[in-house]
Amino acid sequence: MKIAIAGGSGFVGRHIAQYFAREGHQVIILSRSEKEGYGNIEYVQWMKDGANPAPHLEGTDVMINLAGKSISTKWTEENKQEIVESRVQSTRETYKLLNQLSKKPEVFINASAIGIYGTSEQETFTEESKTTDEDFLSSTVQRWEQEASMIRDLGIRTVYARFGIVLGEGGVLQKMILPYKFYGGGPLGSGKQWMSWIHVTDIAGMIGHIIQHKEISGPVNMTAPNPAQMETFGQKLGEALNRPHWLPAPSSAIKLALGEMSILLLEGQRVLPKKAIESGYSFIFPELERALSDIIK
Numbered sequence: 001m002k003i004a005i006a007g008g009s010g011f012v013g014r015h016i017a018q019y020f021a022r023e024g025h026q027v028i029i030l031s032r033s034e035k036e037g038y039g040n041i042e043y044v045q046w047m048k049d050g051a052n053p054a055p056h057l058e059g060t061d062v063m064i065n066l067a068g069k070s071i072s073t074k075w076t077e078e079n080k081q082e083i084v085e086s087r088v089q090s091t092r093e094t095y096k097l098l099n100q101l102s103k104k105p106e107v108f109i110n111a112s113a114i115g116i117y118g119t120s121e122q123e124t125f126t127e128e129s130k131t132t133d134e135d136f137l138s139s140t141v142q143r144w145e146q147e148a149s150m151i152r153d154l155g156i157r158t159v160y161a162r163f164g165i166v167l168g169e170g171g172v173l174q175k176m177i178l179p180y181k182f183y184g185g186g187p188l189g190s191g192k193q194w195m196s197w198i199h200v201t202d203i204a205g206m207i208g209h210i211i212q213h214k215e216i217s218g219p220v221n222m223t224a225p226n227p228a229q230m231e232t233f234g235q236k237l238g239e240a241l242n243r244p245h246w247l248p249a250p251s252s253a254i255k256l257a258l259g260e261m262s263i264l265l266l267e268g269q270r271v272l273p274k275k276a277i278e279s280g281y282s283f284i285f286p287e288l289e290r291a292l293s294d295i296i297k
Helices: 011-022 077-100 136-154 172-181 200-212 230-241 251-266 274-278 288-295
Strands: 002-006 026-031 041-045 062-065 107-113 157-163 165-167 197-199 218-222
Touching: 002 011, 002 077, 011 026, 011 041, 011 200, 062 077, 077 107, 077 136, 107 136, 107 200, 136 157, 136 251, 157 200, 165 172, 165 200, 165 288, 172 230, 197 200, 197 288, 200 218, 218 274, 230 288
Parallel strands: 002 026, 002 062, 026 041, 062 107, 107 157, 157 218, 165 197
Antiparallel strands: none
16 A cells, blocks of 8 residues: 555654555655655655645555644644644645645545543543533644544545544653652642553554544544553552652642643543444554553663
8 A cells, every 4th residue: 555644753653654664555754854764754845935746646545633732832832823723734744735636535534632521530532422622732622623624525434533642652652751750750630630541553554444444533542451540550650660659749740831731641531442443453562561561771
């Protein structure tokens, strides 16, 4: 297959690109900067003056959009605007690009996030659950999916891949590991908030599963089947690192340090991958202990 990935240079994008390249597929990474390709991975410039990626994408079977400014930055008004606009702009540009192709891809997979469900310590969310726009994160995801929905009008099967917290060598886990390495790890806030996580290997595996299963469309929760509360996650992380889990970080201190972005650590949601399970996807890392032991060696 020929697979194009916008935003394929980031933590998740690199893993997905390498996964499909190892499987023998032709991978095109759309990037703002000029880069040399390697193996069966090719870089094509886009969203820059003079860039014309369309001829390179003729014959593409799968289009994946992961592009957008990271949310792991201080949520100033300026950064919040960039976070939203980067996602809206990349999705609009993807629409324009796909509309130019004489033969459209069979499936379009747009990154999204489980933040669209809002936060709760009591509820469990599946793809059938109601969504909300009650806070910055959920409202951002709502706008992102609304933009992506236009691509259905091109006759392309469209999937909203709602990512949970992605664990791997890189990404947010490295920031969470740091205090444990210095023997300062411990509960964040109440510790009761849910963390719906997924190993990056299963992100790639689930995308492959979505591509093969043509009956799958719309929202798909990209989470492991066994979410954990933050207290449990911290304990398991300490065990994997052979470090104590003892020094609490109170909510007030986290809010003071991170401001509005503290919602990422202090609130969460228990999200289950109902569509993946019912369509027969077999998780490589369904349990947290196994996932952490694979990453932390």
